[in-house]
Amino acid sequence: MVYSLDVRFKPLYEIIGSLHAYVCRKSHKKLDLTPSWAKQVRQMITPELADVLDRVQIDGDWKLTYLLVHLCPGENVVDFVEWLKGMTAGELYELMSAYGNQFPDQMGEFRDHTVKLFEQWNDQYFRHIDPFILEGLQEQARARKEALQSADPIAFVDETTNGLSFAPVNGLEQLILMPQYHFQPINVIFSFGKVTICHYAARIYAEDEEFLAxxxxxxxxxxxxxxxxxxxxxxxxxxxxxxxxxxxxxxxxxxxxxxxxxxxxxxxxxxxxxxxxxxxxxxxxxxxxxxxxxxxxxxxxx
The missing domain is CATH 1.10.10.10 (Winged helix-like DNA-binding domain superfamily/Winged helix DNA-binding domain)
Structure with a gap:
């Protein structure tokens, strides 16, 4: 393995994970969330936000949203929104150009849409989730980061991600693993040239299990x-x-x-x-x- 390896978590990573779980409609039946989760969320949010989310596609622009979340220096959605509002379209082009040559058709509109989406999703859904989820993810990342110090990197990635292996392809400098709750058991993997990010299923659950997990x-x-x-x-x-x-x-x-x-x-x-x-x-x-x-x-x- 010639690339560096890191484990990270902050609430901002899970808010995009929760958004991904909602907008990736074909995966709803595969998730560990209750089968009715998406319907329950739809009842929580306004019809206006539901309409916006219905039009979100898992496409190139969505991948770039993940990149912005990765690049944001802040910890939570408030930090992300303020950081993004303070960026001009030109500054965003310059920042993102180090990670590839794909950009939104209209960077300013993309920025404004992302700001509005995250503000509304946080206000109407994410800020109401069980604090246990974020605490569990934070502890998961801390424990895995500590284990990484003395682990074989390949075996560490396999164990952490429940069976993934990443080849040291040309140009890859860093693999970042991020535990996620909402999109379990599925992984979300995006490559941005020198950086690959993998949101992996943390295998933590908000419900007490009398049976097997x-x-x-x-x-x-x-x-x-x-x-x-x-x-x-x-x-x-x-x-x-x-x-x-x-x-x-x-x-x-x-x-x-x-x-x-x-x-x-x-x-x-x-x-x-x-x-x-x-x-x-x-x-x-x-x-x-x-x-x-x-x-x-x-x-x-x-």
């Missing part, structure tokens, strides 16, 4: 299906691309993707990235051992 139960459920077991057995031979898995399974791309996604979210696979591009999958044997341990642990508690 959602992640632990997900691990067990992920292997309780014949096709997924076949995928794991195939990957035991070595890393494979998505197309190679499709050909081996003789299933449609859509069905194969669904099986792989369930295994990924459970941490049963290692997903290998070059920048934002996912290249291959491999078997994560440590997760198989964890499944055995979790089942026995649950049974023996009785």
């Amino acid at each position: 959602p992640h632990e139960y997900r691990m067990i459920r992920s292997v309780a299906e014949k096709s997924r077991l076949k995928i794991l057995r195939y990957l035991n031979q070595g890393p494979r691309s998505f197309i190679e898995i499709v050909r081996h399974m003789e299933l449609s791309k859509g069905i194969t993707h669904d099986h792989i996604a369930k295994l990924r979210y459970a941490g049963m696979l290692s997903a290998h990235f070059e920048g934002e591009t996912l290249t291959t999958y491999s078997l994560r044997t440590s997760a198989l051992e964890q499944v055995h341990s979790k089942i026995l642990g649950y049974i023996e508690q009785g």
Whole structure:
């Protein structure tokens, strides 16, 4: 690993994570949040804000919003809004040009839209969330940052992100890991030239669990299906691309993707990235051992 590695958290990172969870409508059924979360949030916010959010797309401009959040020196949404309001369009172009050559069509409009969006989302939703969430994320980042000091970097990234691996591609100088709550169990990965940021599922939950934690139960459920077991057995031979898995399974791309996604979210696979591009999958044997341990642990508690 030739790039540097860091773990960071501040409330500003989670506010964009919560926004991402809401606007990424195709992922609502996959999230650890209650199935009705998006509907509950819609009842909390004004029709005007709901209309704005309905028009937000996970596109190039949204990726640049993540970049601005990363570049902001402040800790929370108030800091972010004041910082962004104080930037001219020219200053934003200059700041962002160090991280790529993609820009909004109208930087001034993009800035003003972002300011309004964050102000309203914070006022109508984010400031009402359980303080436990932010406290848990802060503690998660502190503990992982401390563990990083004596860890093998590759093993550290794998453990922290539940199975991600980032190749040292040309130009990459820094990988920043940021724990997130709202978009669990999915990771959000964006590459900005010399910097790749990964918002990873922190595996913390606001609800008390009398049963297994959602992640632990997900691990067990992920292997309780014949096709997924076949995928794991195939990957035991070595890393494979998505197309190679499709050909081996003789299933449609859509069905194969669904099986792989369930295994990924459970941490049963290692997903290998070059920048934002996912290249291959491999078997994560440590997760198989964890499944055995979790089942026995649950049974023996009785």
